[in-house]
Amino acid sequence: MNFLALIGRVVLGFLGHIGRLTIFAGTAISHCVRPPLYPRLIGQQMIDIGYYSLPVVGLTAIFSGMVLALQSYTGFARFSAESAVANVVVLSITRELGPVLAGLMVAGRIGASMAAEIGTMRVTEQIDALTTLSTNPFKYLVVPRLVAGVLMLPLLVLVADIIGVFGGYLVGVYKLGFNAGVYINSTVDFLEPLDVISGLVKASVFGFLIALMGCYNGYYSKGGAQGVGAATTNAVVSASILILTSNYLITELFFAS
Amino acid sequence: MIMTTPPKIHLKDVRKAFGDKQVLSGVDLDIAPAESVVIIGGSGTGKSVLIKCILGILTADSGTIEVDGTDVTHTPAGSRVVVNKKFGMLFQSAALFDSLPVWENVAFGLIQGEQMNRDEARHRAIETLAKVGLAPEVGDLSPSELSGGMQKRVGLARAIAGNPEIVFFDEPTTGLDPIMADVINDLIITCVKDKGITALSITHDMHSARKIGDRIAMIYEGRLIWVGKAKDVDTAGNAFVDQFVHGRAEGPIKMQLRR
Incomplete structure (x- = not known):
């Protein structure tokens, strides 16, 4: 095959993909602000995304906080800055690790499940059946997941922040010998509202991206089991990449100046 | 013609x-x-x-x-x-929503399309299931618990539930044994x-x-x-x-x- 033709095909395919995703996102957002909405389905998705992700996000957060305390202590000990451990833990958790790790874990758990569920509905004609039953598939399938993603990720990240900081506290106080009161004071005194707010804004954006990529890849999946499998993989990979990319952009937006 | x-x-x-x-x-x-x-x-x-x-x-x-x-x-x-x-539509694979029980599949168009009260919609669904020869207990099953012929019947019930x-x-008869295929044909006629x-x-x-x-x-x-x-x-x-x-x-x- 002509090499240039191959490159052209890949580029055109990619651009087509971007265009289709943009239209999909625009359509989905426009349906989010137009009735009818399905509060019952939104509630179900909020439980799925929020409540059922708590164990995995909590575990990730507590061990990340613990490791962070341990690593920063051994690093800072080299230039006698051990007292900064609490500050580093709380800033890292609230600004970066909380939202990013929670986002990545939820992308693996929820993004994959959304793509698999909607993809299976696509290949078994269930989405066509929705249309014939006078139900808009965007409103019924996509909107509840997007709304739930945007609302629940910040709550999950808030919990992850608290658990992550607590993990750092456990290691700091019980392993590294910090005074409990001093550790807590350092944590609270150094923390500013913007640190938490920026993390929550990130979480909201990540929630949107995870739900969007899960729904988009599922909605356009083709073929049978293989197509659904590919959609699931694409949903997780693309959501993870977008989370890391948007994380940088939002950080730049909040803290560059 | x-x-x-x-x-x-x-x-x-x-x-x-x-x-x-x-x-x-x-x-x-x-x-x-x-x-x-x-x-x-x-x-x-x-x-x-x-x-x-x-x-x-x-x-x-x-x-x-x-x-x-x-x-x-x-x-x-x-x-x-x-x-x-x-419109009503019976899909080749029945295309039942596997996240919903049978009665809710049948009543889907009534609940979502016509905003019918869930109790009333359930009653209508059970009535419609009876028309296609299925017992009321089937309404509480999941589609995955049904045979191919029963799934087609539920699909038919869903197609006609909204009048x-x-x-x-x-x-409509693909994948069914000849007797079940004829049952479906008769149901379509009825x-x-x-x-x-x-x-x-x-x-x-x-x-x-x-x-x-x-x-x-x-x-x-x-x-x-x-x-x-x-x-x-x-x-x-x-x-x-x-x-x-x-x-x-x-x-x-x-x-x-x-x-």
Whole structure:
């Protein structure tokens, strides 16, 4: 095959993909602000995304906080800055690790499940059946997941922040010998509202991206089991990449100046 | 056939292509109110695509699709709610929502489309399940717990629960044993033909086509090459129809064995 033709095909395919995703996102957002909405389905998705992700996000957060305390202590000990451990833990958790790790874990758990569920509905004609039953598939399938993603990720990240900081506290106080009161004071005194707010804004954006990529890849999946499998993989990979990319952009937006 | 009443469904020169592949190459068909038309034809000849164009799941490239005199050819999905309320559809795989119990599948259009109270919708669903010979207890099962024949019956119940004016059947008997296939045929006649509902079916099953159809149309290479009364299909005098009806490998229809 002509090499240039191959490159052209890949580029055109990619651009087509971007265009289709943009239209999909625009359509989905426009349906989010137009009735009818399905509060019952939104509630179900909020439980799925929020409540059922708590164990995995909590575990990730507590061990990340613990490791962070341990690593920063051994690093800072080299230039006698051990007292900064609490500050580093709380800033890292609230600004970066909380939202990013929670986002990545939820992308693996929820993004994959959304793509698999909607993809299976696509290949078994269930989405066509929705249309014939006078139900808009965007409103019924996509909107509840997007709304739930945007609302629940910040709550999950808030919990992850608290658990992550607590993990750092456990290691700091019980392993590294910090005074409990001093550790807590350092944590609270150094923390500013913007640190938490920026993390929550990130979480909201990540929630949107995870739900969007899960729904988009599922909605356009083709073929049978293989197509659904590919959609699931694409949903997780693309959501993870977008989370890391948007994380940088939002950080730049909040803290560059 | 000359129609004295305005057609329920009017198709004029309907065309649809996917990339280079022309699937529908100008389909013309009128279906009268309360008439049952069956479209027969080989795999990949455009039968399902035609039904999906009428339902608005796909958009025809050109031509005219009218339902009750209203042109719906290019009506966007969001504006099709009114016309789609006239439709019921039984999918080949039944396409039941596996996240919902059977009764909620049957009542789906009533709850979501007509905003019917859930208790009332459940009552209607159980009534409709009875019409297709299923006990009320089946309503609480999950679709995955049902046999293929039962899934088709539930699909049929879902298709007729909203009292549609037009019902589409996509291969209603495919994958069923002959006895269950005949049960489904009888149910279609009881639930649809006897109630004066307009029906458009697609099938490979000639026994089913003869039984449920008033008229049969044969599609080949994206065009209807023969349309006539169901009783005339065996004596159509069309070499394509004869070959298909009698299931002969030899004839003008060449099966595409390699792509």
